[in-house]
Amino acid sequence: MYRKELFVFEGVKPVPVIIRNYEEKDFPDLLRIQQECFPSPFPPELWWNEEQLINHVTLFPEGALCIEVAGKIAGSMTGLLVDFDPNHPDHSWEEITDNGYIRNHQPDGSTLYVVDIGVRPSYRKLSLGKWLMFSMYEVVVHLRLERLLGGGRMPGYHKWAGEMSPEQYIESVVRGELKDPVVTFLLRCGRTPVRVVADYLEDEESCNYGTLMEWKNPFSISIK
Incomplete structure (x- = not known):
């Protein structure tokens, strides 16, 4: 499982953060993050629901990351493994992510596909999204995959x-x-x-x- 501690900066002030795999206890915070990160006109039906989150932490927990600031979850990133064919690249988000339920996760897939990334607006000056992305690159390297891909x-x-x-x-x-x-x-x-x-x-x-x-x-x- 993944866990990393580092400092980000608020101006010149170092701020400690933790990046780790999210768990079931984090679901209420993750649901609130979706609402804050993707307000109208983004369709509310595309926000996470609990069934989707359960699938994330059971089917591919390595691809379920969150970032904490002072003990509060400030953002998250989710992925699944797929077999991506560069010769046939066209697809929809709903098709390749199983509408966010990731039941089509392929354990032997060579591409980590980004399902979602979001950081609470009040924390965006801390570059947390960048650190989540870099952490998912580390997952790609650790699992010996070919690429990270996402729309x-x-x-x-x-x-x-x-x-x-x-x-x-x-x-x-x-x-x-x-x-x-x-x-x-x-x-x-x-x-x-x-x-x-x-x-x-x-x-x-x-x-x-x-x-x-x-x-x-x-x-x-x-x-x-």
């Missing part, structure tokens, strides 16, 4: 949808001409775009598009 929302796209295609929008973000709240964050975490996927998630701000972004295990050549 990122692109919530800034609706402002530009009348002027450019989603692919052009992502290219503009990668060039630094535009900034997207999610895609730019993922770039800063070391993720690279693979392709834009239509009808990825019911998401008004992203016009239902998602951007597949990966982090390749730098040791994957030796794994093969």
Whole structure:
């Protein structure tokens, strides 16, 4: 199981945090985090429910991480293992994550797929999302997987949808001409775009598009 203690910084002040696997006792906090992280117009039916969380901690506990600040859970990240075929990359979030229930988790899969990541708004200045992402990279290395992959929302796209295609929008973000709240964050975490996927998630701000972004295990050549 995973547990890491480190310091993040609030200005110049070091703040101790713990990153660990979440457990059933954490469910009430995790449910509240979903509501805070994904307010309207994000569909409430896509927030976690208890059955989904039970599946996370039983089917793939290694991919169920949370981060604590002063004993309070401030964020979480969840994944499952899949066999991703780069030659057939199109899919929806609901399809590849079993609508968040991860009953399709493949223990022998070579790709850790990100189901969800969220940090409470009041804690976002501490870069907790970045540390959760880095911790999941460590899970990829520990399990000797090929990559971490996930579909990122692109919530800034609706402002530009009348002027450019989603692919052009992502290219503009990668060039630094535009900034997207999610895609730019993922770039800063070391993720690279693979392709834009239509009808990825019911998401008004992203016009239902998602951007597949990966982090390749730098040791994957030796794994093969």
